[in-house]
Amino acid sequence: MTRIVKPPRKKRQELVNMINFNGSARDYITEILSKFGLIPQFVVPFATIEQISRMSEAAATISICGTLGGYLGNGLEQQYGVPYVKSIQPYGIAGVTG
Known part of the structure; x- marks a missing residue:
């Protein structure tokens, strides 16, 4: 992150960084x-x-x-003010459907 990510040229309010290492549910995430x-x-x-x-x-x-995702999320928040959404992952049927 310290050598690749650059300061923002322009903030994009519609763009959300999605850290998803194995690519699961990409279509579903995009749809939501x-x-x-x-x-x-x-x-x-x-x-x-x-x-x-x-x-x-x-x-x-x-x-x-x-x-x-904590390294990138926290780093972007600390260095560039990009909010890192921290939430507990849903577990079990109640966590996914409730």
Whole structure:
């Protein structure tokens, strides 16, 4: 992050960094976020170096796994003010459907 991500040229209120290391549910995530007018930018390992360099332009960062996404999420929040959405992952039927 310290050598690739650059300061934002322009903030994009519709862009959300989505840290999803194995790519599960990409279509579903895109569909859900589009209902709110948001565009997910899937990073690691799905982004180009150019896309990663512009992660600071996003409105927020979401991670499927807080443990694995914490470095990027926290770093973007601390260094560039990109809010990192920290939420507990849903577990079990009640967590997913409730």
